[in-house]
Amino acid sequence: MYRTPRLFLFAAPLAAVPGRAVAAGMPQLNFHDPLLIGQVVWGAVIFGGFYLALSRFALPRVERVLTNRRTRIQSDLDVARKAKAEADRASAELLSARHEAAEQARAHVERIQSEARASADAHAAETAKRLETEIANAETRITQSREQALSSLSEIATSTTQDLVTRLIGTQDEQTVASAVKRVSA
């Protein structure tokens, strides 16, 4: 990928730079240089120390922080989950309590309604009965009054007729008048 242009770029100046640098050789390959071997020995020592410092101190420290965070997040999540479960339970209780209360209220309303209906019915029936008796009484009274009135009607008619006849002709025959009235009123 990026390698090809890079190698080309690398080759170009090497071709452009004549002689000396290439002829002198790479310092990295000058194995007679005691410093070259020295850096390998030093490198081994330094890398060893670096490794020990990392594996004993630096990395376990990072590990501890990461573990702490993981456990803390886990415990927080557990607490949150527990709280949610409790809230769910409380909410379910509340719902069922509300449901129960609604049921009770409905039953209560129905009972009161039926009671009211029953008492109204009873009241109406009583009133109707009373009215009926009163009507019956009134009818009896009316019948009596009418009979009374009807029975006294011929008497009044007879006496009125007798008076009229007396005024008209000065005399009267009770028997005749009575029979005449009877004839007319029949």
Add this chain to the structure above:
Amino acid sequence: MTGEASVAAGSTIDALGQFELHPVLGHLGEALRFSQSPLFMLIAAAVVLVFLYVGMRPAAVVPGRLQAAAEISYDFVHDLAVSTIGENGATFFPFVFAIFFFILAGNYLGLLPFSFTYTSHIAVTFGLAIMVFVISILASIRFQGVGFLKHFLPAGTPVWLAPLLVPIEIISFLSRPVSLSIRLFANMVAGHVLLEVFAGFTIMLAGLGAFGHVLAVAPIAINVALTALELLVGVLQAYVFAILTCIYLREAVAH
């Protein structure tokens, strides 16, 4: 790259002078064979350790930027080791981490002016590769006993092919440290020679007067681009070295 040594007297560019080793600390360094290469190894190791130490000092549950960076580098190499090597990956994780960051820090420190790139020395990269090689052989013996030798005859091969295949497998096995070391060494050397040569062009062109001053901008622009490329190559080569280490170790611990 060592800027001051970039241009030799006259018109030639000393592209390889930057790889020369010089003793530091005067006579003491000379006596201890202590050149700038081990010095930069020390600096690299210190930079990585300080980065981890300072980064993880808050040890916060919600990390800051530096702590997040330290944790990401931990997680990155940890995932690499565990996913490549397998269940025994955690055992080798500090080793892979040390390899990756030793090389990465070396590559990146080498990009700073006046610094030294110890990964541009074949002796260093070969030393690292041999270490990986020896450790993978030791791990093979530890996890599989002498039975690991049967890997030199791939499973399911007809027996009559063995005289041909076994030497091939042995050669490919032995060439691992060579390819591992030369890949890193060559990439680093190529990149640094290029940077040096183009920097040299700039100075040579600048000597040509006003016209050269204008032209001298071009190699600088190329060097800027090359530096970006070297940043990519630096992390890529460290990654390649680390993942090949993981692959060799997986073969060592696999049954």
